[in-house]
Structures are given as C-alpha cells and as structure tokens.
Amino acid sequence: MVTMSTHPNIQAVQDALESADATDAAGQPCQVRMLPDAVHTAAAAAAALGVEVGQIANSLIFDAGGEPLLVLTSGAHRVDTAKVAADLGLAALKRATPEFVRAHTGQAIGGVAPLGHPKPVRTLVDTALAGYPEIWAAGGVPRAVFPTTYTELLRITAATPAEVA
Structure with missing residues (x-):
C-alpha cells in the first residue's frame, strides 16, 4: 500500500485528519x-486490505429533504432508509444523485470520505462499527483509504451514533 497522492480530494481529507489530530487503532496519526x-x-x-467486510465504513450520502446526510455504515450492513428517516423525524430519505453528492462533499460516489468536505455534513455512524478495533474509511477517491477507530470516527466527524440497519 502506498501513502497518499497529491489529488486535491485526498489532500483535503489528509488536512482534515491532521486538523482533527485523528489517530488510528495504534494511536498513530491517521494517514x-x-x-x-x-x-x-x-x-x-x-x-x-485483508480485513473483514464489516470493518469497512461505507460512506453513503442521502438526500434528507434537500440537505445531505452522511451515513457511515458497516460494510456488512445495508442502510434501512425508512428506519433512519423515522428515527430522524424525516418524511423520507432518498439515495442522493451523483451530482448531489459532489455538490455537498466535493467527492465522487465510490470515494466519499467521512470528512474533508467543503462544509460540515450531518453524519451518523453505524453502532455496529464499534465491534471492530480498527475500521477503514474512504479517503476522497476510490483508491484512497485510511484506518481509524469507531471512537475516533465519531469524534472527527462530530457524528451521532445510530443503528442504521
């Protein structure tokens, strides 16, 4: 595995990780x-990565009445949009279009990171991710990833823990 490239999305994610003093499971700075x-x-x-699919934090953007909602779910789960909408008091939660995702994150579907967006995005983190000592999240493009922990992911994204499946 190679360290990061100079792609602007990757740099934005790395800058956000550094600004948040984000660490991985070993307590080292996230890279x-x-x-x-x-x-x-x-x-x-x-x-x-040679890890369990449940350790992957899928970044899914939804359209919550015109506002973005980022759900970081375990790769072993599918988001129950009706449940999440009801829990948040929303009439509906729709899968976002690629244009909506790019407009709100600056990133393309398939590489959306939990942070490094032009402005903060309301975020939920799947509580199932707490069962893994190390989790992996997207780094801004489909080839980029970074290791972290459930606790760190909540902290660096100012997310709300949620049962999303």
Whole structure:
C-alpha cells in the first residue's frame, strides 16, 4: 500500500485528519493510503486490505429533504432508509444523485470520505462499527483509504451514533 497522492480530494481529507489530530487503532496519526486499484464496494475494499467486510465504513450520502446526510455504515450492513428517516423525524430519505453528492462533499460516489468536505455534513455512524478495533474509511477517491477507530470516527466527524440497519 502506498501513502497518499497529491489529488486535491485526498489532500483535503489528509488536512482534515491532521486538523482533527485523528489517530488510528495504534494511536498513530491517521494517514491516507493508496490501494493498488480502485475499490467501489465494501467487499472489494475488505479484500484489498485483508480485513473483514464489516470493518469497512461505507460512506453513503442521502438526500434528507434537500440537505445531505452522511451515513457511515458497516460494510456488512445495508442502510434501512425508512428506519433512519423515522428515527430522524424525516418524511423520507432518498439515495442522493451523483451530482448531489459532489455538490455537498466535493467527492465522487465510490470515494466519499467521512470528512474533508467543503462544509460540515450531518453524519451518523453505524453502532455496529464499534465491534471492530480498527475500521477503514474512504479517503476522497476510490483508491484512497485510511484506518481509524469507531471512537475516533465519531469524534472527527462530530457524528451521532445510530443503528442504521
């Protein structure tokens, strides 16, 4: 695995990690890393990293009445949009279009990171991720990832823990 490249999205994520003093499971500063190939699914990311699919923090952007909602869910889960909408008191939660995702995160679907966006995005973190000592999140492009922990992910994203499946 290679350390980060100079892609602006990756740099924005790395800058956000550094600003937050984010650490990995070993207590070391989080570093965006480049995989040999793009990974567009949790299963592909887990295989490339040699970890369980549940350790992958999928970044899913939803349209919550015109506002973005980022749900960081375990790769072993599918988000129950009706449940999440009801829990948040929303009439509906819709899968966002690629244009909506890019407009609110500056990143393309498949590489959306939990942070490094132009402005903060309301975020939920799947409580199932708490069951893993190390989790991996996207780093701004489909080949970029970074290791972290559930506690750190909550902290650096100012997220709300939630049962999302």
